[in-house]
Amino acid sequence: MQRISVIGSGTMGNGIAHTFAQHGFEVALVDINAAALASARATIASNLDRQIKKETLTETDKQLILNRITTYTDLAAGVRNADLVVEAATENEQVKRSLFEQLDKQCAAHTILASNTSSISITKIAAATQRPEKVIGMHFMNPVPVMKLVEVVKGHSTSTDTTAEITALAIQLDKIPVEVNDYPGFVANRILMPMINEAVYSVYEGVADVEAIDNVMKLGMAHPMGPLQLADFIGLDVCLAILRVLYEGFGNPKYAPCPLLVNMVTAGKLGRKSGQGFYTY
Structure with missing residues (x-):
């Protein structure tokens, strides 16, 4: 080639x-x-x-x-x-x-x-x-x-x-x-997106604030960035689209996108590329 x-x-x-x-x-x-x-x-x-x-x-x-x-x-x-x-x-x-x-x-x-x-x-x-x-x-x-x-x-x-x-x-x-x-989400996103979705659910349900959730994953799990910061980096619209592929592909409710994520994308808060997501840029 x-x-x-x-x-x-x-x-x-x-x-x-x-x-x-x-x-x-x-x-x-x-x-x-x-x-x-x-x-x-x-x-x-x-x-x-x-x-x-x-x-x-x-x-x-x-x-x-x-x-x-x-x-x-x-x-x-x-x-x-x-x-x-x-x-x-x-x-x-x-x-x-x-x-x-x-x-x-x-x-x-x-x-x-x-x-x-x-x-x-x-x-x-x-x-x-x-x-x-x-x-x-x-x-x-x-x-x-x-x-x-x-x-x-x-x-x-x-x-x-x-x-x-x-x-x-x-x-x-x-x-x-x-x-x-060739199965929905392949490997990377089949594992990554449910983690991001669970982090969004943790905000949605008031378990902890955004910074606390990211710090737990960075300091406790040695992730280079927290899941919510990563979601902003990827684009919340992209995360939502992938979760929908997983949900439709497997028909399993564990992949259902968090309502907070849906609302943020609907409101145009897409992460870094729009200037506002879980963080302000």
């Missing part, structure tokens, strides 16, 4: 593009919004500057990395020569299925189609294509350039060759790939 297309230039998309470019790949970063693409390039440049300050990169390295990233607002042009497409669009099943249907028609026959989805079924996404054996989950963690884990999610029809190729690719990116099967 030499040519990578990344669909979506938000937090995850620009981090994925940054990581591939830093490891020598030619990257096409695709978004329908030109302003979002400009913002993504600025974010990548800023993050590279941090690496320069830490003396892990030079100014020359930074320019080489940025030169490997080309932006597109036209999907067909952005994926035309791709060996791999990594989709990092909105965490919405219908959006992803529609996008993969388009990608299937516009990409070369050899192209592997990967989704960075944090919870949506790879099997359902693959069913929108005529190449389900070449559809796979490649779930990076945020911030992508820093976090080592990549969940490699095998859909029902994902081939052994595709899984092996993506696993090897993750290692090329200096990541640690972990293969998981």
